[in-house]
Amino acid sequence: MQRIGDAPAVRRLLISAAVVLAALFLLLPLVAIFAQAFARGIDVFWANVTNHYTLAAIQLTLFIAVLTIPVCLVFGVALAWLVTRFRFPGRRILQTLIDIPFAVSPVVAGLVYLLLYGRNGWLGNWLDGYDIQLMFAWPGILLVTIFVTCPFVARELIPLMQAQGSREEEAAVTLGAPGWTIFRRVTLPNIRWALLYGVILTNARAVGEFGAVSVVSGAIRGQTNTLPLHLEQLYQDYNTVGAFASASLLALIALLTLVAKASLEWRAARREVHA
């Protein structure tokens, strides 16, 4: 049987359009990044990557990501659990609130944080009294990164947990299992792939975030510069190779993320066939 839109001509047209577009918009820029990074040889590339400031930026970026992931993980699981397992007034509103970080431009988010926690901000003023500085320091970067990335895990989990329902958990509780055991042995195994997927997305976004971070970091070289900010500075300084060397690092992280995601999806699909 021939399906709608399955005529050979249509099929060929659509496939070639997809291939051309993917090559033009996705593959070509990626190749260009690495080409530019290695344009003046591997030595120059290596010198740029091992540059003191670049290393500091890499370090800060990874540090922020490592702190962000557990926070988003706990927040996401707790929120998804709350929204899918309980009925309470304001549940719908809460579900909408989760999406605010997606809806708001990251720059706006950064500005709001600056306004609140900056030296002249409402909370910043008070914190300043205790000699705590959040803005233009890593805690500020961490705060906005968490803001930007916190919906990913919850967004992955909510539809899945809604579809799965709470029957298995109810079964576990009638069998006498305590709450934590139910979470560990029934809930978690059922959501682990979605959870890992959420973590991968969180990580990708945390590493690559530019807008919100650029507002609150102050971009002090070697101190509050993350990799995307550092990259931009290098580019402004006409250090094209340096900029693209940093860009290639980010691209590498992105590629690794994609590989991890693809392999997860492959494993999940295989499990489904198997089960």
Place this chain on the structure above:
Amino acid sequence: MSIRLQNIGKHFGKTQALEPVDLDITEGELVGLLGPSGSGKTTLLRIIAGLETADREPGGRILFGERDVTHLHVRDRRIGFVFQHYALFRHMTVFDNVAFGLTVLPRKQRPSSGEIRSRVHRLLEMVKLEHMAQRYPAQLSGGQQQRVSLARALALRPDVLLLDEPFGALDAKVRQELRRWLRHLHDELNFTSLFVTHDQEEALELSDRVVVMSNGRIEQIDTPDKLYRHPANRFVFEFLGDVNHLEGTVRDGVLTCGDARLAVDLADGPEELLLRSHELELAESPSPEAQLPVTVAAISPVGAEVRVELEADWLGEPWLATVNHANYERLALTRGARLYALPRRWHRFPAERVKQPSRAPEPVS
């Protein structure tokens, strides 16, 4: 272990899902909760399990034997619960599913892993699934999954087994088999069981006693036999089988409705009579007591009996009569045939909810 409910009711927001009810179930009984959807039967079952909390009514109590479990958490009530859609742990093997309840016991009460293994194998033997121990739930048929779920619920030797539409999702033949099998299991192990169903046949076949519910209220609690013969009210009567209505006016002991006439022993005035489909006979001529001319509208042979749909000018809704194959052949029934319906028996439930036993009319030849 006996189950006793006193003044147990439930609201969901402003809607009353369950009017405060009392219910006594003696030890070793197998009781069916029967009712249409939205009748509160599942809510009642889940309250007994502890999966829902009852409203705080004065004197509202749930007792398992002498044990007051009203405020006890589900996990401490020692119940076995079987869910409609099995609710097996999908990422665990059949073995691990059945073993779950034993492996989550506090360390001090937990049997050794060797003992768990032998207990689980005994349970799987009981449900005839020992060869499936290493399979995952998705690899089993619905009937097999429900048996695993039963074995899992029985692993902790519960005092009380609660089943929520246990056979609802299965096809007719498997359902029959499982029903018999559950009855045997119940008689053998002698626990107290309570199951929810919307299928009257299932309730009547399986239960020692049936609790008929509608609109959050218990309509009648009785043995299947009594329930069928002496329904407490019109709802119970209508819910337990096919019903034909005959509305008309009685004058001088004769009920008239258009061309139809039926001798009845009732006072003058408007009346509504209810007739079971198997209590209707079909004949080529009227009897002195009944003159109910009908036309055959449809004939469907269903297994051991033939269902005949009857129409007439004086009927609002068509009637359904079930005849055996011998009568079907004798009458040479065809569509459009004109015949007479002869009720062997009729029932009436006056508008006010008074317990009114059904009466047989004058014997019909």
